[in-house]
Amino acid sequence: MSMDLPEKGRPWEELRQEMEAMRSRDLDWRHGRHGAYVWYADDGLEHVLREAYGMFLVENGLGLWAFPSIGRMEREVLAMVQGLLSGDEQTASVFTSGGTESIFVAMFAAREWARATRPDVTTAEIVAAQSAHPAVSKAAHLLGMRVRRVPVAPDHRADPVALEAAVGPETVALYASAPSYSLGLIDPVEAIGAVAERRGLWLHVDACVGGILAPFVRRLGRTVPAFDFAVPGVTSISADLHKSGYAAKPASTINFRTKEHREFARYSMDDWPSGTYSSLTFTGTRPGGAIAAAWAAMQFLGQEGYEHIAGASMRARDAIARGLETIPGVRVFGEPELWAFAFGAEDVDMHQVSGLMGKRGWMCGPTTQPRGIHVMCTPVHEGIAGEYVAAVAECLAELRAGSTGEALAARYN
Numbered sequence: 001m002s003m004d005l006p007e008k009g010r011p012w013e014e015l016r017q018e019m020e021a022m023r024s025r026d027l028d029w030r031h032g033r034h035g036a037y038v039w040y041a042d043d044g045l046e047h048v049l050r051e052a053y054g055m056f057l058v059e060n061g062l063g064l065w066a067f068p069s070i071g072r073m074e075r076e077v078l079a080m081v082q083g084l085l086s087g088d089e090q091t092a093s094v095f096t097s098g099g100t101e102s103i104f105v106a107m108f109a110a111r112e113w114a115r116a117t118r119p120d121v122t123t124a125e126i127v128a129a130q131s132a133h134p135a136v137s138k139a140a141h142l143l144g145m146r147v148r149r150v151p152v153a154p155d156h157r158a159d160p161v162a163l164e165a166a167v168g169p170e171t172v173a174l175y176a177s178a179p180s181y182s183l184g185l186i187d188p189v190e191a192i193g194a195v196a197e198r199r200g201l202w203l204h205v206d207a208c209v210g211g212i213l214a215p216f217v218r219r220l221g222r223t224v225p226a227f228d229f230a231v232p233g234v235t236s237i238s239a240d241l242h243k244s245g246y247a248a249k250p251a252s253t254i255n256f257r258t259k260e261h262r263e264f265a266r267y268s269m270d271d272w273p274s275g276t277y278s279s280l281t282f283t284g285t286r287p288g289g290a291i292a293a294a295w296a297a298m299q300f301l302g303q304e305g306y307e308h309i310a311g312a313s314m315r316a317r318d319a320i321a322r323g324l325e326t327i328p329g330v331r332v333f334g335e336p337e338l339w340a341f342a343f344g345a346e347d348v349d350m351h352q353v354s355g356l357m358g359k360r361g362w363m364c365g366p367t368t369q370p371r372g373i374h375v376m377c378t379p380v381h382e383g384i385a386g387e388y389v390a391a392v393a394e395c396l397a398e399l400r401a402g403s404t405g406e407a408l409a410a411r412y413n
């Protein structure tokens with residue numbers, strides 16, 4: 001389809017109205033109808049993000065020498081993230097556009113590290129649990145690497161014994177999730193770290209979902225197993241600011257145990273007409289607004305604000321999970337530590353439940369292994385927990401009474 005630009009520009013007010021109308025059928029995230037994609041805490045934080053993003057809308061994080069303000073905010077954001085991930089003076093980080101880029105940069109660094117230290121390797125391989133996010137497979141595909149996925153343990157977490165058994169002569173990296181996207185379970189990073197140390201492998205921890213907020217869940221007195229640089233074998237950690245950091249998109253971090261590890265992610269060249277190009281990201285131009293909004297979010301919330309978000313998200317999780325388990329036959333998969341989980345019932349096709357929930361305005365992402373529904377709680381879900389559980393109960397009752405619902409196709413995007 002091709003489309004002409006309007007002959008003459010149109011007034012903003014008219015456009016604004018048209019855009020408002022366009023969004024009328026979008027997911028109602030302000031009222032917690034979402035099970036993924038959106039991390040919204042409240043209007044106060046949203047206002048700060050808009051203002052901060054707008055202030056630096058035009059600036060470009062590619063040219064930090066021209067924008068020392070962006071450089072300072074980026075350094076401070078990364079230093080705060082390092083603090084949350086048990087980093088030290090050696091830790092070195094990069095601000096990226098999202099989890100996919102952070103994981104790409106980590107896998108690129110692991111490949112280059114292997115090229116430098118393991119010249120015998122021809123196709124560098126990453127061993128990951130079946131539950132690993134597709135971003136690692138995408139990175140491997142783009143980088144000419146290979147991912148070997150191994151089944152999860154009966155508790156649905158990565159199985160360190162199976163991971164080790166899959167290590168072969170081409171393996172350069174292990175991969176763990178904290179938590180996994182689909183079932184919200186934190187892999188046993190300490191045990192996987194021990195394998196990585198024993199076998200001399202790079203260990204990447206995908207803490208895209210949990211990295212920023214999990215430390216605050218721990219501070220609430222809940223048990224969150226070690227998954228960060230406190231675990232000796234961990235080499236790199238991806239932690240998204242635009243997820244549980246409650247910053248504006250696109251914003252994530254990739255954190256390396258040492259500056260030497262981070263250097264493996266550098267791409268430099270100067271054989272073109274404008275001198276040295278040296279970069280640690282996949283992207284070139286980087287939105288100044290996203291860096292500014294991340295800095296503003298972290299300063300505005302502070303530790304107290306994140307603890308508050310963690311508390312509300314966990315209360316939402318508890319209310320929804322406990323409510324669901326009062327419905328006969330419904331169970332939560334595994335024992336999730338954070339605000340994300342999935343649930344199912346054996347006698348009903350949960351994807352038909354997703355379909356019926358969709359008709360009622362709820363976005364319920366399906367899971368396939370096992371077949372169920374994914375839930376990602378945020379503070380706004382606290383207020384709708386009862387409504388959500390009641391809607392699931394109604395949909396299940398409808399299907400159990402014999403009505404045939406249309407199954408929602410299992411898709412992530």
Ligand SMILES: Cc1ncc(COP(=O)(O)O)c(C=O)c1O
Nearest residue numbers: 098099100133135180181208209
């Ligand atoms: C565990 C995990 N890793 C990686 C990603 C990819 O992050 P992004 O969508 O920001 O690229 C996601 C996204 O949901 C995720 O849940």
